[in-house]
Every structure is written in structure tokens, then in C-alpha cells.
Amino acid sequence: MPYRANMMVCAGTGCVSNHSLELKQALEEEIQKRGLTDEVQVVPTGCNGFCGAGPIVVVQPDGIFYQLLKVKDIPYLVEEHLLKGRPVPRLMYVPPEEKTPIPKMNDIGFFKGQMLVALRNRGMIDPENIDDYIARDGYRSLAKVLTTMTPDEVIGVIKASGLRGRGGGGFPTGIKWESCKKAEGDIKYVICNADEGDPGAFMDRSIIEGDPHSVLEGMAIGAYAIGVSQGYIYVRIEYPLAIQRFRIALKQARDYGLLGDNIFGTGFSFDVDIRRGAGAFVCGESTALMASVEGRPGEPRAKYIHTVEHGLWNRPTCLNNVETWATVPVIILRGVEWFTSIGTGDVSQNPWGGSKGTKVFSLAGKINNTGLVEVPMGITLREMIYDVGGGIPKGRKFKAVQTGGPSGGFLPTELLDLQVDYEQLTEAGSMMGSGGMVVMDEDNCMVDMAKYFLTFTQDESCGKCTPCREGTLQMLEILKRICEGKGVPEDIQLLEDLSHFVIDASLCALGGSAPNPVLTSLRYFRDEYITHIRDKKCPAHICRDLNVYTIDPELCLVKGHGCGVCRRQCPDSAIVGEKNQVHNIDQELCKKCGVCLDVCKFDAVKVA
């Protein structure tokens, strides 16, 4: 029997953490109770990207989007929507500052502005069912290249498409494949880099969890083009669901003979194994990653030895990121012309000439629609933040956006109309990176943010290169000093000098990009540093040591009637005052913890 409705339950990590699997079970039970088992199918899907609205259920064929569901909503939802055909408005998405719910998924701003290529099967298939993938043209590109194209033709297509590495480097994929094919050696490898380490980034995890076969198919196509029979997936052990989905996908693909010997009877053989990493940030770097696969400590090596010639076990190795691999099958199927029609620049002469296709970003920080989005290259930051991201919460003012993960730069309001592509982001002092996007508003202190991200990269430095290991540590000390009000005017120049030194003298991109947040905050928000150093003030009142807390006597007396809550809560007994009288803060005793500000209901506590 055919089904008349599919309930697509999001089973990405975000929604699962919000009990979507319990929801799925409740749905199935309720559907059975109502005798609808034969007509309504419950399908677990990968991440829909709109994690802030999870757990999510989309009812197809009408595309009705339900959000923030609870198990107790299920009986009513089944009765109304599935039995009586009446969608339930109170479970639908309502845009911030509005009252009318939006029933359809594709009408919601967050989804409307997106263009799905790498995430093409997002929410449409059961990631644990290979048939679902095949039904949506899965493994058709592999069949096409194996039966109708030579390896050189495949490389030609990827080169002409202008596809560039989605993991951060932006190196043209076709050129990498070509170099690896030309490299001498009879045994070669392809690797999928799934060691996604940027805090708050989950592009790769989402692709693996939602559509693992797209990655495997891309790897098989690359393997055929380069002449490889063994591939590895390097994935961090912190991604248990992704690993599980990969394992299931590998087994299914092997059972169908889509991996293994003599695929489609063409004589081409290829298989993939999983290697789990312990979750070191530096292992996302290609040479460190390969060292880790080999079982050595994950440390990078000098770049003049190319991994396409001397990579894994010193053999020619082609490493691409999850998103890059997942994009490959679509390019093969839909062609160069279609792919190059999306994005910026002109790649007809050389693949460095532009940024083509789409890119997946994870939106985080001070933004209404937190989640995962895929947009065409060349979209402006403004469209990204205000149209797709739904703007800044609570009507606050935008201050900066960091692109490219913890070592990306901060871009200010003046650059909101910047187009998101490899060249323009680099020119502005930031980078595409793997696609993290953290939005900051007026309540964020840029010195503090630089300190925050440098703390991460400093901590993750593997320690091999002294400039990265010691340089970032010294930079961090200076930033801490500035935030404590102990900065001196020379610190700014010192920070800049150290930054350039760390960038120039480190082997890998970790040291080569770690100072970016510092450099861009100095470039675009220098006045904040000066205020911290010269006036010993933090304009956003984030650096607590620089804050001075006082009590407005009038508000305290007239509105609060000297309630005394602050006095009782102050851990340092720094607040004095009789009940029903004006209270005061003794600046000598005040440790600037800010509790009084938090507990005062009458806004009488002021911070300057």
C-alpha cells in the first residue's frame, strides 16, 4: 500500500537531545492506536538545520512544519492533522515579533533563502536506509562516471566546475585530484576529513548524520578519477551518531556492491574504512590528520612536501572535507554549467577565479535563527544575518560577525554588504574556514571575544612550533592584562607584531590563522582597545575588573524603598544601608561580581 502522509521526524543530534526519538515512538504508537499504520509512515531524518526550533516534525506531502514538540502534543496532533486533516497552528513556527504562525516549511524565512546542494537530501530521506538515497538519484553519478566517463574526464568536470575545498583551505578540488593522479605510486588513498573541530560548527556532522551515502558516493567518484582502491574516513569520536550512521551506510553499500570489488561490473574496486580520532583540533589539519590515521601523534609537518605525493604512509593521498565529497555527485549529475551558474567570479579560465556553488554555514551567537544553513556563494552578510538568520534577538544592535571558526576574523557593521566568498572574506581579514558564523551584538566586548577565541586556539596548539605554542600564550597574557585594566599603550603594537610573527613562523594553518580574531578586532575595533587601556573602561561592561558599580539613591529609595536585597546578596558585604533607607556600595570592598546588578529589581544599580 502507498502512504498518504510521511511524518519526517528530525533525528539529528540537536533534536535527539531534545527527545525527538521519544517523540517518534509516541507518534508511532498514536498512529497505530488510530489505525493509520498502513497510510502514515514515520520517517527519521537527518538534521533540518533549524536546531533552535527542535524537536521538529515535517508532515509531507504538504510540508507543514511543527516545532518545539513535546510527547504530550502528539495525540492531539495525530487526531487533528492526520485524522481530521486540520494542521495545528499552535505547534507551528511564529517569527520573532510576529503573531501569525507560518504553516509551511518553505515559507519560513530561515528555509526560504537557502539553496540545498550538499544538504540536498536534508529532511527528505531516512539516513539509515540506502534505498531512500537511491530513490533521490543516489549512486547514479557513480554509475555515470564508471560506465561513461574516463578518469580524466571526471577530473576535467570537477576542475571546470570550480569546486573548492569546503573544509577551510579553498584549494580547487579538481587540481588536487589531478596532482594526486599524476603522482607516482601504485597505491594511493583518498581520505574524508570529518574531524570537525570548530566550536559551535556542525556542518560536517549534519551531512554525515543526514546523508552519509552522499559522502561515500563522492569518495568513490574521486577514487575512480584518481586511481584509488582504498579510502579512509577520519571522524572524531565525539560524533557517535555520525560514526554509527557511517557504519550502517558502509554495510548497506557493501551489501549492494556499491562498495567493494567490481562495482557495477566495471572492474573498479573501492572500499572505505573508518578511523576515529580523539578530537584534537589540530587533527583537522591534513598532515596532522594523516599522522593520526597512521597511529602517530597528530602533529603537522612542513608544507613543501605535498600530501598528494607523499601523504598517508608516504603514498599519494587526496584528502577532502565531508562537504566537498558530498557536493561531487551533484556536479557530476547536474553538470558544470549548472554549478558555475551559482556563486561569484569566473572559473572558466582557472578554478581560482571565483567561488562557485553553495556553502553550508552554522549560525550561532546573538542571532534569532540558530542553526545550519546552506546558501549560494556570494550572498551578503546582511542577507545571511537578517533574512536567513532572522536578525538579532531583543532588537539589539549588530556589532560584528566572526566567519570561519575560532581563527576567523571579526567583521564589523561597515562590511555587512560584503559578499561571502573565499577572496572577499580573506581580503577583509577573515576567512571562509569550514563555515562557522558567530554573530555578536552591542553587548559583546571585542577584546573579550578576541581573548575568548585565542584561549581556544592556544589550548589546541599542538606545541610543535614555538611561535604558535609560545606566541599565542604571550598574546593571551597581554589580552588578559588589557581586560584587567593593566594594559599599556605599547600593548597594541606588541599584539600586532606577535600576531604577524605567529602567522609567518608556524608550520600549519592553526598558528597561521589563530591571530586573526586579534588582528581584525585591532583593525575594526581599535577604539575599544584604546578605551580599555587608556580609560580603563569596558564599553560593553563585560570586563568586570573595569566596571564600577554604584547605586542610584533616588531609584533605590523611591522605587525600591531600600529593600536591601543587594545588601543581603553581596558576598563581600560591600553594600551598606539601613532597611527602607538608601543603600551604598563601598568601592574599597567591592569585588565587582555584579550580583547586585542582577538582583536589583528597580534598576537602581548602575554600572559604568
Add this chain to the structure above:
Amino acid sequence: MPKLNLEDLDKISEWRRRTTMLREGAGRAKVTVHMGTCGIAAGARKIMDALLRLVEENDVKDVILTTSGCAGLCSREPMATVELVNEAPVKYVDLTEEKIGAIFREHVLGGRPVLEYALALGSERTQ
């Protein structure tokens, strides 16, 4: 021998598409059975069952069956709306299992609206 050849891939794809097509909402035809309280009371359930059976028996792969609430004309229930791609939707009223069978054969499969059971041509469009 390879485990899977190109024809097998096609077969799996075609067989499975019947389910996944529903999720894309993009069939050649869409039949909506109006299942509000009035529709259910008047026997919409039987119409839905009949349609599900017809799709199964005829091995149809490009038709989407779905439900909606009350269409507003409770006295003429059970009702169903047939939409073919690029054609105006047709609302059918006072349905029985026999009537929906004829509509399925003539209109859904044959492309010719069954005027004698139709309420109106080109009514409001659902998406």
C-alpha cells in the same frame, strides 16, 4: 558478477520513489480527500481507503494522496479535489466508492475530468 548492476539501481530507485515522491510533494497528480468532521461522518474514510487501494492495484507511482480539513460545503460531502500538474483543480462532491473509482480511472489516470460528478472546475488552488 557484480552484486548490483545498473538496471537493479533503476529498479530500486523506481520502487522507492513511490514513497519519497510524497515527501517532495511533486507528483503528476494530487488527490485530496476532505476529511473534516462532516467529511468523516459522510464516509470520507471509505473514499480514502478506496483511493489507497486503487493506487496499489494500478501500480501507480506518480500520484499523491493526501487529506485536508472541511472544504466548507458540508452538505455535499464526501468531497475530493483532483489536481493535475498545470491544470485547474476539480472538486468532486457526493462521492461514493464507485464514483471515486471512475474519477480515478478517467481523471487521475486518463486526464479527463468527470464532469457529471464535479462541483466546479478551477476552484481555489491548494499548494
